[in-house]
Amino acid sequence: MNWMLLAPIILYFVFIVGIGVYSYRFTDSREGFHLGGRKMSSWVTAISYAFSGMSAFVLIGFVGMVYTMGPSSFYTLIGYNLGFAFSYLFIAKRIRNYSEIVGAYTYTDYFVKRVRGNAHIIRAISALSIVVFMSAYVGSQLAAGGMTIETVFGVSPLVAIIIAGIVVTFYCLFGGFAGVSLTDYFQGILVVIGTAILGIYMIIHAGGWSEVVAQVAASDASLTTASMGAGGSTLFGMIFGFLTLGVAIIGRPHDTIRFFAISSSSEIKKSFAITLTALSITYWGAFLVGYSGRVIFPAIENPEYIFPIALVELTHPLFAGFMISVFLGLLMSTADSQLLSAGSTFAEDIYKKYIDKNASDKRIVMVTRLFIVIVGILSTVVAITNTTSIFWITVYASAGLAATFAPVLVISLYWDRLTNAGVVSGMLSGFITVVVWKSIAPEISWIMTEALPAIFISAIVTIVVSLLTKQPHIERIRYELDRAKKTWA
Incomplete structure (x- = not known):
């Protein structure tokens, strides 16, 4: 075992577990455990929001896409x-304010309190979607970690996945939302810096940008343009398909909950600027890794392995160890957020409402931690048994979460007529459409993923059913909507 390679990783793991233990002091109440007391700064919110959403897709899925498609891959990032x-x-400011107006600690609790109807089915659908799709999503992150550790250390993927699952679950148990957000913040900073350094280094190693472009053109001229040699309806279909991938990140619970916790809605604009800056730097770094990788490793069997192979073969062990820490931080920044979201949903929306209505804050936090362990185990099983591409399982899981929640979320922030029946119908139709679309139209995912038709159908169903039913608290809701749209200092 190369200890120069391993030492940065061990130190990094000790560091993030330490953050989790430090953040334990924020978890003495339900609001503290689930939302960090609504005291997150614009910087912490921005970085944790960005990288709880991007996951292992950047350095595994996207790097492999760049290797295969060249500049055409950027349509995905634009989306x-x-x-x-x-x-x-359209969401951040209003959901920050509205969640506090109704006293919602969890994503599901917001919908229940917003429509003031029969909450049972909303809670059931929400819990089902979160457990099903987040288990798959977290599993894809752990599988990506296993790929990297297998390549770098020659360790069995099974062992690597189990280790990653234990570490992520451990600091979620102690730190709650504050611990997750703070680790996401430090991990995100490392991702931005580390990815940019690796990308630039690989371009220099390959002979400079002009040499990279020349060699790529010599092997396949279509990879120097953003059209891949396509034209007409084929090109339009490709561009449309990749641009619409962006709808799958709207309204996902583990991302959107960040907006609940920011210290003030007046911080939203600053947070937005930080998020897009951090993501843009990371995107370009990952692009350079994938594009130069085509020149440096022209015969690689699986392009999704470019990142770990480049570390092993091109860089100093200390830098490689640092970069592996960056990657593990990236995948864990998504996995930890999803574990916490799943645990919070079960404890607040199932256990407290149906099993023990008089449960104390301390017991609710304990139940949240127990369910985090359960979902962590399920996700580890998914990671071990998964044979699908990291990119496509991430797209599918995102589509499921977005289709269940995004349409009803946006409508709830702008329309006073939204009813309990509308939310139930919208969530259920979105969930079912994603599952059915995957079954009946898997061959056209590159033109239209499950997210777009599912979100469209969910929105239509939500509006139609709400128009056919009655919202008995419409005057109160109009008052709340008016308050929620303002900027709170």
Whole structure:
């Protein structure tokens, strides 16, 4: 075992577990455990929001896509940036304010309190979607970690996945939302810096940008343009498909909950600017890694292995260890957020409402931690048994979460007529559409993923059913909507 390679990783793990233990002091209440007391700064919110959402996709899935598609891969990132921009411009301020107005600690609790109807089905659908899709999502992150550790250390993927699952689950148990957000913040900073350094280093190693472009053109001229040699309807279909990937990041619970916790809605604009800056730097770094990787490793069997192979073969062990820490931080920044979201949903929306209505804050926090362990185990099983590409399982899981929640979330922040029946119908139709679309139309995912048709259907169903039913608290809701749209200092 190369200790120069391993030492930075061990130190990093000790550091993030230490953050989790430090953050334990924020978890003495339900609001403290689930939202960090609504005291997160714009910087922490921005970085944790960005990198709880990007996951292992950047250095595994996207790098492999760049290797295969060249500049055409950037349509995907444009789509994602549009999704992030939409979330900040149309959701962030209002959900921050409205969640505090109704006293919602969890995502599901917000919907229940917003429509003031029969909450049972909302809680059931929400819990089902979160457990199903987040288990798959977290599993994809752990699988990506296993790929990297297997390549770098020659360790069995099974052992690597189990280790990653234990570490992520451990600091979620202690730190709650504050611990997750703080670790996401430090991990995100490392991702931005580390990815940029590796990308620039690989371009220099390959002979400079002009040499990289020349060699890529010699092997496949279509990889020097953003069209891949396509034209007409084929090109349009490709661009449309990749741009629409961005809708799948809107309204996902583990991302959106960050907006609940920011210290003030007046911090939203600053947070937005930080998020897009951090993501843009990371995107370009990852692009340079994938593009130069095509020149440096022209015969690689699986392009998704470019990142770990480049570390092993091109860099000093200390730098490689640092970069592995960056990558593990990236995948864990998503996994920890999803574990916490799943645990909070079960404890607040199932246990307290149906099992022990008089449960103390201390017991609720304990139950949250127990369910985090359960979902962590399920996710580890998914990671061990998964054979699907990291990119596509991430896209599918994101689509499921977005289709269940995004349409009803946006409508709830702007329309006073939204009813309990509308939310139930919208969530259920979105969830079912994603599952059915995957079954009946898997071959056209590159033109239209599950997210777009599912979100469209969910929105239509939500509006139609709400128009056919009655919202008995409409005057109160109009007052709340008016308060929520203002900027709170």
